[in-house]
Amino acid sequence: MNNSNLGKTVVNFLLLLLLVVVNTTAMAKDYQRAKWDPIHFKPQIETATDQQCLACHQEILDRKILKKSPAGLDSSQALAWYQTLGTYKGEQDTFHRRHLVSEYSKEVMTLKCNTCHQGNDPKDETANSSETTPKDLIQRKMVDPKICLACHGKFSGEAMKLKDWTEVRDQFNNNCLMCHANILKNRHNVDFLNAEAIEAAGKKEGDVCYGCHGGRAWYSISYPYIDMDEDEWIQKHQRKE
Ligand code: HEC
Numbered sequence: 001m002n003n004s005n006l007g008k009t010v011v012n013f014l015l016l017l018l019l020v021v022v023n024t025t026a027m028a029k030d031y032q033r034a035k036w037d038p039i040h041f042k043p044q045i046e047t048a049t050d051q052q053c054l055a056c057h058q059e060i061l062d063r064k065i066l067k068k069s070p071a072g073l074d075s076s077q078a079l080a081w082y083q084t085l086g087t088y089k090g091e092q093d094t095f096h097r098r099h100l101v102s103e104y105s106k107e108v109m110t111l112k113c114n115t116c117h118q119g120n121d122p123k124d125e126t127a128n129s130s131e132t133t134p135k136d137l138i139q140r141k142m143v144d145p146k147i148c149l150a151c152h153g154k155f156s157g158e159a160m161k162l163k164d165w166t167e168v169r170d171q172f173n174n175n176c177l178m179c180h181a182n183i184l185k186n187r188h189n190v191d192f193l194n195a196e197a198i199e200a201a202g203k204k205e206g207d208v209c210y211g212c213h214g215g216r217a218w219y220s221i222s223y224p225y226i227d228m229d230e231d232e233w234i235q236k237h238q239r240k241e
């Protein structure tokens with residue numbers, strides 16, 4: 001190999017190396033850019049559509065649960081306490097699918113990505129760690145748990161002067177509408193619930209009402225429905241007449 005040929009080979013090699021480096025950093029930048037895409041944060045997230053989020057996060061709806069638990073239990077044989085409600089249908093499914101695409105969720109709710117995801121900081125997931133982090137972040141949470149409480153709180157028996165629903169439901173035929181056909185009738189006028197469909201379903205199946213008001217209670221407290229006026233999240237989602 002003469003000198004000029006060697007020179008050409010070295011130059012070509014360097015060019016190739018440059019190309020590889022440029023390409024990989026471009027990819028790395030793409031990932032970073034995607035992670036920090038302003039659509040994740042306020043104000044953009046407030047107007048984002050599900051389609052925009054799913055363009056990058058389709059796995060949220062595609063992911064399937066394991067057929068067997070790591071300990072070997074068949075998921076088809078497992079039944080959690082909250083899955084004994086009359087409204088529970090179908091195979092075990094993921095959290096996101098149960099809120100967005102399960103048959104029952106589509107009947108009674110119209111949750112969107114940004115109903116729950118209101119913007120969080122993936123850098124440290126904590127508020128007030130520096131001057132520039134958002135001040136109202138919920139510690140180590142991507143979603144404010146108060147949102148969950150609205151549909152997963154304890155039965156508000158105290159407000160109704162009733163014992164726990166499981167103790168009195170037989171007395172009322174498991175039918176909340178015995179009283180609520182006339183009490184607090186103006187309900188569910190928010191853009192993430194199908195108010196009319198809920199009433200229709202509640203007439204057919206007693207567990208519909210209880211389901212969101214004690215039947216899937218992840219919390220030992222009730223959501224304070226009486227203070228709904230002060231809940232910014234509920235107020236933001238009020239349906240405009
Ligand atoms: C351009 C692509 C893109 C779009 C559009 C996008 N995301 Fe992301 N998102 C990402 C990437 C990349 C990450 C980082 C994933 C990782 O590090 O595992 C991420 C992370 C997240 C996380 C985890 C954050 C954390 O704290 O760890 C959530 C939640 C999320 N996105 C929700 C959304 C929602 C809701 C929308 C629509 C409003 C959305 N994303 C739109 C690419 C995108």
Ligand code: HEC
Pocket residue numbers: 050053054057060096099100111112113114115116117140141142143
């Ligand atoms: C019912 C409320 C709710 C809805 C609706 C919702 N999410 Fe989530 N999402 C959550 C919660 C809760 C987590 C877990 C948060 C944590 O670990 O702090 C989560 C986690 C995530 C994550 C990161 C973890 C993972 O599982 O990969 C992504 C990405 C995400 N959601 C995207 C979306 C997208 C896209 C939509 C709309 C198609 C959506 N979410 C709708 C509540 C919701």
Ligand code: HEC
Pocket residue numbers: 082083087088089092093094095098099102103104105109111116143144145147148149150151152192193211212216
């Ligand atoms: C607007 C009402 C509503 C909100 C808000 C809501 N959920 Fe749910 N959730 C439901 C309903 C209805 C079901 C039952 C869906 C079904 O049976 O298909 C459910 C089911 C579940 C399940 C059971 C899934 C399974 O495998 O059976 C979990 C876990 C859950 N929710 C957690 C949460 C968490 C955590 C949040 C807050 C990030 C939340 N939910 C917010 C209404 C809600």
Ligand code: HEC
Pocket residue numbers: 156159160162165172175176177178179180183184209210213222223224225226
């Ligand atoms: C014996 C009649 C009766 C029955 C049965 C009944 N309720 Fe109530 N409920 C009431 C009364 C009374 C109030 C309080 C009204 C007020 O303070 O203005 C109330 C209030 C509520 C509230 C608002 C609570 C709050 O925190 O302010 C919810 C939610 C509710 N009921 C849901 C249900 C559900 C779901 C069922 C069935 C599982 C049910 N109720 C069964 C009489 C009843």
Ligand code: HEC
Pocket residue numbers: 108109150151176177180183184186187188189190193198199202203208209210211212213225226234
């Ligand atoms: C998918 C979940 C879900 C189902 C099903 C559901 N609720 Fe609710 N309920 C909510 C949420 C969230 C709120 C607070 C938002 C609102 O009322 O606008 C609420 C509020 C209420 C209130 C309080 C209204 C007020 O002004 O204080 C009553 C009473 C109530 N529901 C009764 C019922 C009855 C009766 C049924 C059955 C016909 C039922 N709920 C079914 C989620 C649900």
